[in-house]
Amino acid sequence: MNRKVAVLGLGIMGSGMARRLIAAGFEVAVWNRSREKAEALGAAGARIAETPANAASGASIVVAMLANDDVSRTVWTGDDGALAVMDRDAIAIESSTLTSDWVLELTRDAVAHGVRFIEAPVTGSRDQAAQGILRFLVGGDADAIDAARPAFDAMGSALVHLGPVGSAATVKLANNYLCGVQAASLAEAIALFERRGLDMEQAMSILFDGAPASPMVKGVGRRMLDRDYAPHFLVPLMAKDLGYAAQALADAGIPSAIAQAARQRFAEADAAGEGERDIAAIVEQLRKA
Known part of the structure; x- marks a missing residue:
């Protein structure tokens, strides 16, 4: 070749x-x-x-x-x-x-x-x-x-x-589904900590060092804390992936309210002008609420 x-x-x-x-x-x-x-x-x-x-x-x-x-x-x-x-x-x-x-x-x-x-x-x-x-x-x-x-x-x-062919698409959508759900739930947890007035570094160390820890939680969580939204993975692309994952699950007879709820977080962030920023930026909508 x-x-x-x-x-x-x-x-x-x-x-x-x-x-x-x-x-x-x-x-x-x-x-x-x-x-x-x-x-x-x-x-x-x-x-x-x-x-x-x-x-x-x-x-x-x-x-x-x-x-x-x-x-x-x-x-x-x-x-x-x-x-x-x-x-x-x-x-x-x-x-x-x-x-x-x-x-x-x-x-x-x-x-x-x-x-x-x-x-x-x-x-x-x-x-x-x-x-x-x-x-x-x-x-x-x-x-x-x-x-x-x-x-x-x-x-x-x-x-x-x-x-x-088709095997990799299925695994990739499952991978991004799990990543998107983690990022969406992490944004909610961070917003909760902030609203309760906690020491953020101390509170987040429990998540970063404990059972919830994953490369996604650690990486995206740090960017959320630092308000560092230089793009690694764009908000609308995660919304798209979660939509595709929800459809794949439904096609397999597994309706997923979880995928739809996570997708909504990203769709709302995109609609609010976060579309050119990293997925960590979804936390900003919860900070404003």
Whole structure:
């Protein structure tokens, strides 16, 4: 395979992934809906493409990191979409957090174009993407995964092959569901402590050092206390993920009031103008109430 890789979507995650590929010596083309996010990568050596199709043309691997099902559908299969121009036996890697229904449909579209398809959502956020230590949750054919492994190795430190396409989407939504519920309940706990006038560092040490502690609680909790909302994971994306998770649970016969309630916290924060901030910013709506 050639060393040409395209990266579609240059948000917090996609830009970090593209930088790791450039650093590993791949010939990288990048595309983003707003070109200004691509400029820094152009300065780092990437070719800036005007369309997904232009980025994907001639690439042996095309990686997408996009906001939702609708954007993924447009970027892969819409006008100037990537799939139609990809070479036969090239590899499409979809790393966005999506529904399994769309991932399965996209797989069929890829096969129809003679393209090998891998779903590979990630665990980790901004810092892990920048450092190249993401963990890829992968569904798809083992041979295609092996062929794409040099690119995966450049972007991440671990790869878990969960099974056929659809497996990884399910696990990723469950992962983000649990993260979103923790963040929402943590915001409520912090607001409770503040309203009761507690010493916040002392009270939070009980959560940080006790049974509730998790990387999510520790990281997001510290950002809530410090009012540090530089984005690691944007508020509206968590609202989207919780909505997708609630639908996946419902489709499996598991209606979830918990997922819906957590989603509402993020939706309210987004509506209140927190959409460009980190998920820790959801606590601000409770501080104001």
